[in-house]
Amino acid sequence: MKVYEPEKVRNIALLGHSGAGKTTLAETMIFESGTTRKRGNIEAGNTLSDYHEVEKEREKSIYNSLLHLDWRGTKINLIDTPGSTDFYGQVAESFSVADVAMFVLNSEAGVEIGTETFWSAAEKEEIPSMIIVNKLDSVNSNFQNTIDMAKERFGRGVVVVQYPYSEGEDFHAIIDVLKMTMYEFPENGGRPDKLPIPESQLAQAELLQNELVETIAENDETLLDLYFENGSLDEYQMTDGLNMSLLNRDIFPVFCTCASRNMGTGRVMGFLGNVAPSPLDRHLKLSNGERYEIDRDGSPSFFVFKTASESHVGDLTYLQVTGGSIKPGMDMENRRSQDTLRIGALYLNQGGKRVEVSEVAAGDLAVAVKLKDLYSSDTVTMKGEDLEFAPVKYPNTTMRVALKLKKEGEEDKLGSALNQIQKEDPSSRVEYSQELQQTILHGLGEEHLNMILYQLKERFKLDVEFIKPRIPYRETITKRVESHYKHKKQSGGAGQFAEVYLSIEPWYEGMPDRDDLNVRNVEKIDLDWGGTLVFQNCIVGGVIDNRFLPAILKGVMEKMGNGPLSGCRARDIRVSVYDGSMHSVDSNEAAFKTAGLMAFKDGFLNAAPQLLEPLYEVEIILPSIYMGDVMSDLSSRRGQILGMDSEGSIQKIQAIVPLQELDQYTTRLKSMTQGSATFTSKYHDYAQVPHDIQKRVIEETLAAEEA
Numbered sequence: 054m055k056v057y058e059p060e061k062v063r064n065i066a067l068l069g070h071s072g073a074g075k076t077t078l079a080e081t082m083i084f085e086s087g088t089t090r091k092r093g094n095i096e097a098g099n100t101l102s103d104y105h106e107v108e109k110e111r112e113k114s115i116y117n118s119l120l121h122l123d124w125r126g127t128k129i130n131l132i133d134t135p136g137s138t139d140f141y142g143q144v145a146e147s148f149s150v151a152d153v154a155m156f157v158l159n160s161e162a163g164v165e166i167g168t169e170t171f172w173s174a175a176e177k178e179e180i181p182s183m184i185i186v187n188k189l190d191s192v193n194s195n196f197q198n199t200i201d202m203a204k205e206r207f208g209r210g211v212v213v214v215q216y217p218y219s220e221g222e223d224f225h226a227i228i229d230v231l232k233m234t235m236y237e238f239p240e241n242g243g244r245p246d247k248l249p250i251p252e253s254q255l256a257q258a259e260l261l262q263n264e265l266v267e268t269i270a271e272n273d274e275t276l277l278d279l280y281f282e283n284g285s286l287d288e289y290q291m292t293d294g295l296n297m298s299l300l301n302r303d304i305f306p307v308f309c310t311c312a313s314r315n316m317g318t319g320r321v322m323g324f325l326g327n328v329a330p331s332p333l334d335r336h337l338k339l340s341n342g343e344r345y346e347i348d349r350d351g352s353p354s355f356f357v358f359k360t361a362s363e364s365h366v367g368d369l370t371y372l373q374v375t376g377g378s379i380k381p382g383m384d385m386e387n388r389r390s391q392d393t394l395r396i397g398a399l400y401l402n403q404g405g406k407r408v409e410v411s412e413v414a415a416g417d418l419a420v421a422v423k424l425k426d427l428y429s430s431d432t433v434t435m436k437g438e439d440l441e442f443a444p445v446k447y448p449n450t451t452m453r454v455a456l457k458l459k460k461e462g463e464e465d466k467l468g469s470a471l472n473q474i475q476k477e478d479p480s481s482r483v484e485y486s487q488e489l490q491q492t493i494l495h496g497l498g499e500e501h502l503n504m505i506l507y508q509l510k511e512r513f514k515l516d517v518e519f520i521k522p523r524i525p526y527r528e529t530i531t532k533r534v535e536s537h538y539k540h541k542k543q544s545g546g547a548g549q550f551a552e553v554y555l556s557i558e559p560w561y562e563g564m565p566d567r568d569d570l571n572v573r574n575v576e577k578i579d580l581d582w583g584g585t586l587v588f589q590n591c592i593v594g595g596v597i598d599n600r601f602l603p604a605i606l607k608g609v610m611e612k613m614g615n616g617p618l619s620g621c622r623a624r625d626i627r628v629s630v631y632d633g634s635m636h637s638v639d640s641n642e643a644a645f646k647t648a649g650l651m652a653f654k655d656g657f658l659n660a661a662p663q664l665l666e667p668l669y670e671v672e673i674i675l676p677s678i679y680m681g682d683v684m685s686d687l688s689s690r691r692g693q694i695l696g697m698d699s700e701g702s703i704q705k706i707q708a709i710v711p712l713q714e715l716d717q718y719t720t721r722l723k724s725m726t727q728g729s730a731t732f733t734s735k736y737h738d739y740a741q742v743p744h745d746i747q748k749r750v751i752e753e754t755l756a757a758e759e760a
C-alpha cells in the first residue's frame with residue numbers, strides 16, 4: 054500500500070438524517086472506485102460500514118466507521134456516521150478530523166431533523182459542507198422541494214451543480230451544470246455515458262449555471278472581474294473558485310445520486326479529488342485555542358479521534374497523523390499521561406476489515422492496534438514536545454437511568470464494563486451516586502441507552518436492567534425555632550453529659566446578622582452537595598467550653614447529611630449555639646456531638662421543614678407545528694417557560710422544569726414531534742416541591758428505608 058501525501062488525501066464525514074442512504078452511498082463509492090469487487094447492501098446486512106451485528110440486525114448505523122478508497126490517485130477517507138441524534142457522540146468524533154462534511158439528503162423527505170442538527174454543528178465547527186441529494190429513483194422523490202428546503206434552512210450558499218433529468222422510477226440521467234454535460238446511466242448503474250444536454254433542458258441548465266457562476270464570482274474579486282470582462286468563467290476558473298468558496302463556507306454545492314443503483318458517485322468522487330480541500334487547506338485547533346497546520350515535514354505526531362476494542366485484537370486507536378509520518382516501531386509519548394508508547398501495527402480500515410500499512414503520513418487517517426491507555430482526544434508526539442489538540446466536542450447528555458444488577462457479586466464486573474463503554478463512547482457517562490445509592494448512566498436518549506444495555510448484556514454478559522433513578526432531593530426549613538437538648542447518661546462508670554440550646558433559621562445570602570445574640574464566631578460552610586450551613590458560636594460566660602463547639606458542629610453536620618425529614622441532604626440553614634451547660638467530669642466531645650445532633654434534629658422538624666427538588670433549565674428546538682403539544686406537555690410537567698424564539702419554521706423554547714418531571718422526557722418529546730425535536734438540559738437550582746409531592750416523597754423514602 055502506498056503512502057499518500059497530504060495533498061492527495063481527502064477526509065470526508067458522511068452526515069445526515071437516518072435512512073438518507075449514507076452507508077449505501079459509501080458502499081457504492083468504494084465499489085465504483087474499484088477498491089472492492091463486491092457491492093453490499095443494507096437489506097442483505099453485508100455492507101463494509103455497518104459491520105457490527107447489532108447494525109445488521111437493525112439495518113442502520115450505530116457506530117461511526119472509517120472507510121477509504123482510491124480515486125485516480127487520491128485517497129478518500131470516508132467516515133460513515135449514524136443519522137440518529139442519539140448517536141451524536143459518533144458524529145462529534147468525525148468532526149474532529151473531517152475536512153468536508155458531506156450531507157446526504159433523502160429526496161423524498163428533504164431536510165430532516167438529523168440533518169439540521171448536524172448541519173448546525175458543522176457550521177459551528179466551520180467545516181466546508183456539500184450536499185448529495187439521494188434516492189432520486191424513489192417514487193416520491195422531489196428534487197425541487199429538497200433544494201427549496203435546503204436553501205431555506207442553509208441559505209443562499211446552496212447551489213445546484215447537478216439536477217436529475219427525470220426522477221422517480223424513470224431516474225437514469227443527471228445534468229451537470231459545471232461540466233455542462235448530461236450523464237446517462239445504464240440500467241444497473243455504473244459508468245455513465247457523457248451526452249450533450251438535451252435541447253429541452255438547455256434553458257434550465259444555463260439558468261442554473263449562471264446562478265452557480267455568479268455565486269462563485271461573488272465570493273472572489275479576481276473571478277468577479279473575469280466574470281464581468283468575459284461574461285462567464287471557464288471550467289478551471291470555476292473549479293478554483295469553488296474550492297475557495299467551499300473552504301470559506303460561501304458555497305454548499307449540490308450533487309445527485311441514486312446510491313442503491315450505483316448512479317452518480319463517480320462524479321462526486323471526481324469533485325472530491327479535484328475540488329474539495331485537502332488537510333493542507335485546513336487547520337486543526339489546539340487546546341490553547343490557536344490554529345495548527347498539518348505539517349508533512351514536521352516532527353511526527355497524531356491525534357486520537359476514537360477508540361474501540363475488538364475481541365481478538367484488543368484496543369484499536371483511530372488516529373489522524375498531524376505531523377511527519379508514523380511507522381511501526383517508533384517510540385512516542387502520550388501528552389496527557391506522558392507515558393511512552395511504541396507504535397505497533399498500523400492499518401487502514403474498511404469498516405471492520407483492515408489492511409496493514411508500513412507508514413502513514415500527515416493528514417491521513419489510520420488505525421493502530423494494541424496501544425494501551427490511549428483515550429479519544431489524546432495527542433501523541435515525540436518525546437517531550439509541547440503540542441495538544443483541542444478535544445472532541447461530545448454533546449451533553451440528556452437522559453439518565455439507574456442500573457440494577459439482577460445478580461449479586463457482579464459489581465466489579467459491571468464497573469469495568471462501564472469503564473470500557475465510557476472509554477469507547479465518551480458521550481455516555483456513568484457515576485456511582487453515594488447519595489442516591491445508585492449507579493446512574495447518562496446518555497443522549499433511549500436508543501443510546503438501550504444500545505449500552507445491549508452491550509452490557511451481549512458483550513459483557515451481565516444480567517442488568519434499567520430502573521428509575523432516584524431524585525437528589527434536599528431539605529430545608531422555612532421558619533426560625535429555638536431548640537434545646539440535654540444529653541445525659543449514667544450507666545456504670547463514667548457518665549455522659551452535654552446540654553445545648555440552638556437557634557435554627559433558614560439562611561439566605563445577605564441575611565442580617567443576629568443582633569439579639571452575642572455572636573462571637575461565624576463559620577460559613579459551603580456544603581459538598583450544594584447550599585450553605587452557617588454555624589455561629591454565641592456562647593456567653595463560658596457555659597460551654599470553646600473546645601466542644603466543633604463537636605456540636607459535627608453533630609449538626611451529620612444530620613445535615615442525612616436530613617431529619619426524609620434522609621435527604623439538608624441545606625441553607627443558620628445554626629446559632631447560644632446557651633447550654635457542661636459537667637466537669639462527664640462532658641466530652643462525643644456527648645456534645647450527640648446533643649448538637651439531637652437539638653438540631655428536633656428543631657429542624659419543628660421549623661416547618663420543606664423538601665427541595667432540583668430544577669433543570671431545558672432548551673427545546675422543534676418545528677413550530679408541534680409547539681402546542683410540547684407547550685401543554687411542559688405545563689403538565691410543572692414547567693415554567695422562560696422564553697420562546699423562532700427562526701423560520703423552527704422554534705426554540707427555554708423553560709425551567711423539575712428533574713423529577715424530566716424522566717423519560719427525551720423519549721416523550723421524540724414521540725410528540727415524530728423525532729424532530731431535540732433538547733438539552735442543565736442544572737439550574739433547587740426549589741420547594743409542592744405539598745402533595747413532599748408528602749408522597751417522604752412516605753416513599755421512609756418506606757424504602759424500612760425495606
Ligand SMILES: Nc1nc2c(ncn2[C@@H]2O[C@H](COP(=O)(O)OP(=O)(O)OP(=O)(O)O)[C@@H](O)[C@H]2O)c(=O)[nH]1
Binds near residue numbers: 112135188190311
Ligand atoms: N430507492 C433507494 N433506496 C436507497 C437509496 N440509497 C439507500 N437506499 C435505501 O435506504 C435505506 C437506508 O439506507 P442507509 O444507507 O442505511 O441509510 P443511512 O443514511 O446510512 O442511515 P443511518 O445509518 O440510519 O443513518 C436502505 O434500505 C437502503 O437500501 C437510493 O438511492 N434509492
Ligand SMILES: [Mg+2]
Binds near residue numbers: 076113114133134135
Ligand atoms: Mg448508515
